[in-house]
Structure formats: structure tokens, C-alpha cells
Amino acid sequence: MIRRTVYVSDIDQLVTEEQLASLFLNCGQVVDCRVCGDPNSILRFAFIEFTDEESARAAVSLSGTMLGYYPLRVLPSKTAIAPVNPTSLPRSEDEREMCSRTIYCTNIDKKLTQADVKHFFESICGEVHRLRLLGDYQHSTRIAFVEFAVAESAIAALSCSGVILGALPIRVSPSKTPVRARSSPRSP
Structure with missing residues (x-):
């Protein structure tokens, strides 16, 4: 490891x-x-x-x-991944609440689109507020951060780990970070 x-x-x-x-x-x-x-x-x-x-x-x-x-x-690395330091993430009560509604999904079939992934989670778990599908077509799989409208949907999504989506079993875990809006460049 x-x-x-x-x-x-x-x-x-x-x-x-x-x-x-x-x-x-x-x-x-x-x-x-x-x-x-x-x-x-x-x-x-x-x-x-x-x-x-x-x-x-x-x-x-x-x-x-x-x-x-x-x-x-x-x-x-000289060590395996350490547990998250709770003081470092997230930065506000709003972001803590956002994390409770967000999942991190790996092993996503590269043939799937953002719409496919959103439809899958919405059909099983509930309304998706925001979804970021990351990765490119050079790699066999992709990852996604999925933010739901309510925390109960994110909890339900955790039971989707192992479900075949496309041709692969996805892995779902709670997200340790909120899906933040893309930040604009810093002002001086």
C-alpha cells in the first residue's frame, strides 16, 4: 500500500x-x-x-x-494514507453540510457520460445537485464527485458500491471534501 x-x-x-x-x-x-x-x-x-x-x-x-x-x-510516501485531519476539511458549517450530501465514486466505466452517471444515481438515490466526472479516455476508468440535494440520498448511494455501471462495479465512499464551485483566479 x-x-x-x-x-x-x-x-x-x-x-x-x-x-x-x-x-x-x-x-x-x-x-x-x-x-x-x-x-x-x-x-x-x-x-x-x-x-x-x-x-x-x-x-x-x-x-x-x-x-x-x-x-x-x-x-x-513513507506512510500509507493517514486518516483525514478533521480540522483541515471542510472549512465551514455549510461545507460540512455539503460533504454530508456528497459521495466519491471510483472505477467508473470510461464509456459512460456525465449524464449517464447522473441518471444512474438519480434513479436510485434521489436528486443530484452537482456532479463532476473526472478523468479522460486514455485511462480505463474515471472518478466522480456527486453532490445530492439531501444527505439521505448520499447515504443511500453508499449502498451502490459494487453495483455494475456500464461494464464495471463502481466503488462509492463518503466524500471528505465538498464539491466547491470552480473558483475564479485570486484578486490581488
């Missing part, structure tokens, strides 16, 4: 877990992405776990990539 994990530091405070996971999808399938540290500081770091060691080795080559205003530092 440790060899499938990378440690990322120097993360800009406006960069979200979603943006970070999206960047590392180019290396392979992301199993988990945890941003840690003070959300108001540039001293944030993350652990990103992949399905295989080869993807983690490829991720190290992204060291120096600009994400936000700082180049990321990517190293092989």
Missing part, C-alpha cells in the same frame, strides 16, 4: 482535493486523495494512493508541476 502512495507538498491553499485527484489521474487510477494541513496555509500536503506501484512511480515525475500558484513537490 505504501509503495502505491505518493506524498505531495507545497499545495496552494485554493487547490481542492478534486483538482489534485484530477491532475494525478494522468498517472493511473486514483484510489484515494487526502489533502491535510491548515486550509489557510500554503503548508498543505496530500497523500494520493493508486491501484498499482507503477502509477505511483509515474506520479513522482509530476514534481514541479504548477497547480495554482506553486509548483507541487511529489515524493514516494
Whole structure:
């Protein structure tokens, strides 16, 4: 597990877990992405776990990539993913409430569209407020953050883990971060 994990530091405070996971999808399938540290500081770091060691080795080559205003530092991790520090995420009561309505879904068949994924969850769990499908067609699977209108729908969605969607069994877990609206560039 440790060899499938990378440690990322120097993360800009406006960069979200979603943006970070999206960047590392180019290396392979992301199993988990945890941003840690003070959300108001540039001293944030993350652990990103992949399905295989080869993807983690490829991720190290992204060291120096600009994400936000700082180049990321990517190293092989010396530890497996640590539990989320509850003080670092989310940043407000509204975001805590948003997290309770959001799921993180992996192993999504790349043939599926955002509309397909939304329809699947709405037909079983209830109204989807926002959905971000991440990944590209070069990789065998994609990931999604799905925010429902109510927390009960997100709880219901957790029971969809293992359900075949397209040709693959999806994996669903509670999201540790809210699906934030895409932020506009910082004003000086």
C-alpha cells in the first residue's frame, strides 16, 4: 500500500482535493486523495494512493508541476494514507453540510457520460445537485464527485458500491471534501 502512495507538498491553499485527484489521474487510477494541513496555509500536503506501484512511480515525475500558484513537490510516501485531519476539511458549517450530501465514486466505466452517471444515481438515490466526472479516455476508468440535494440520498448511494455501471462495479465512499464551485483566479 505504501509503495502505491505518493506524498505531495507545497499545495496552494485554493487547490481542492478534486483538482489534485484530477491532475494525478494522468498517472493511473486514483484510489484515494487526502489533502491535510491548515486550509489557510500554503503548508498543505496530500497523500494520493493508486491501484498499482507503477502509477505511483509515474506520479513522482509530476514534481514541479504548477497547480495554482506553486509548483507541487511529489515524493514516494513513507506512510500509507493517514486518516483525514478533521480540522483541515471542510472549512465551514455549510461545507460540512455539503460533504454530508456528497459521495466519491471510483472505477467508473470510461464509456459512460456525465449524464449517464447522473441518471444512474438519480434513479436510485434521489436528486443530484452537482456532479463532476473526472478523468479522460486514455485511462480505463474515471472518478466522480456527486453532490445530492439531501444527505439521505448520499447515504443511500453508499449502498451502490459494487453495483455494475456500464461494464464495471463502481466503488462509492463518503466524500471528505465538498464539491466547491470552480473558483475564479485570486484578486490581488
